[in-house]
Amino acid sequence: MKSIMEDISEDVKNTCLTVSFELKKHFRMKRMIISFALAIGLPLIFYIVPRIWASFPDTAEEFANLNLSFVNLLIIISGSLFAGDSVVGEFEEKTGLLLFSTPQRHSTIFIGKYIGALLPTLAVVSIYYLTTSLEIIGIYGTGGISIEFFKSFFIALVYTTSAVSLIFFFSSILKRKITSTLLGFFSLMMILPITSSVLQFLVDVEPWYILTYFEGLITDVFVGAGPIGGGPEGQPGQFSPDFYTGLIVMVLYTLILFSVGVFMANRRRME
């Protein structure tokens, strides 16, 4: 019988092994290159186009607000890319027959897979922010990087963890990679935002329990939290997302969906 320390170190080693395998898989499938290229290319558009045809906004906050309004999209794309097939792929392609027969605790496999999807997504967001910060320094000088920029960066990272958890959860319960990836993508892109808008504008209820209601916090820190637009004829609504409620909701989404995802994946059996 092994001691608890030996057991813990073995679990940690196994998890690291799964993470490194997942990262190699993402690299081999060119997912990393594609998403890293997007993370550099997208913010560059906001630099190159005004440089050639127009002028930059007056303040660094306005520039950051404009540039980072597309980081949500990148989070959804890369989250779906990395986490969409993380669990379901093993069951659909039957590679789990090899993987699950190893003397490794199943939970360490799934936690490793989650971390293996989370780390590259966080890296993509970080590269996006790094590129944007270099642009801001190039245009407005180092003074353009305010505390709001770091605030936005950390919120984006927390939002990333919750988005990855949601997609990982779908990957744990669904049977096909394509369904899991598409459902994750469209949930964050359309289903949740539409539900949120309907609740706000038609039912007059604040949808504080919907994750995407708080995605705007990433850029709200630059311009203040005003009422969200998108109502009939684009008019703003009567609700505005609260910063701290948003953080709590994001953390709860991350942890609950991660735990349920790992639990459901553990219970799944090869068919």
Place this chain on the structure above:
Amino acid sequence: MIDMRRTMSVFVLLVVMILLFSSLMSNSSDFELERTEQQLPDVTITNLTFSQSEPKEGENITIFVTLRNNESFPITDLTIRLVNLRLEQNISEKQVSIDENDEKTIDFNWTAQGGSNSISALLIPEVVDLEEPIDSMSKEIWVEPEPIGDVYSPLFALIFIFIVIFGSVIIPSIFAFLTNRDPSQEKD
């Protein structure tokens, strides 16, 4: 031959009708233009300024709109409407009168809203069926938003998430130890 003549007559008649109609249309539009120009007063917005150039969110600032009446008679039925184009909100509107060949500055109070705001002053005369303003002027103003949240909360939230996720790796081992089970029995 008769058919040919009839066709020619119809063609000529058609051309004449088209020419007559066109001429009537051009005359009537000239008339409309003349009538509108006669009714619209020659008043312009010459300036739009703010009491503070870099206000903070929630501060009350005054917006000054300067008008000039280029007519040789006083005008009493003018409406100045102030609009925030970013939020598509009416800020305020005032009825003003202005003497002949005179300039007048009207002030509006506005509670500054955070972010970039495009404030537009629209000059609307009380002319029947006229929906468009006769003159307008817009200015951009950046209002420093009231800071929301703090930088430490999302950082701590992130650290907390990492601790829970990485910590969950060792939970099964601890659970097995606490329940005195051989961890190797649970591997599969």
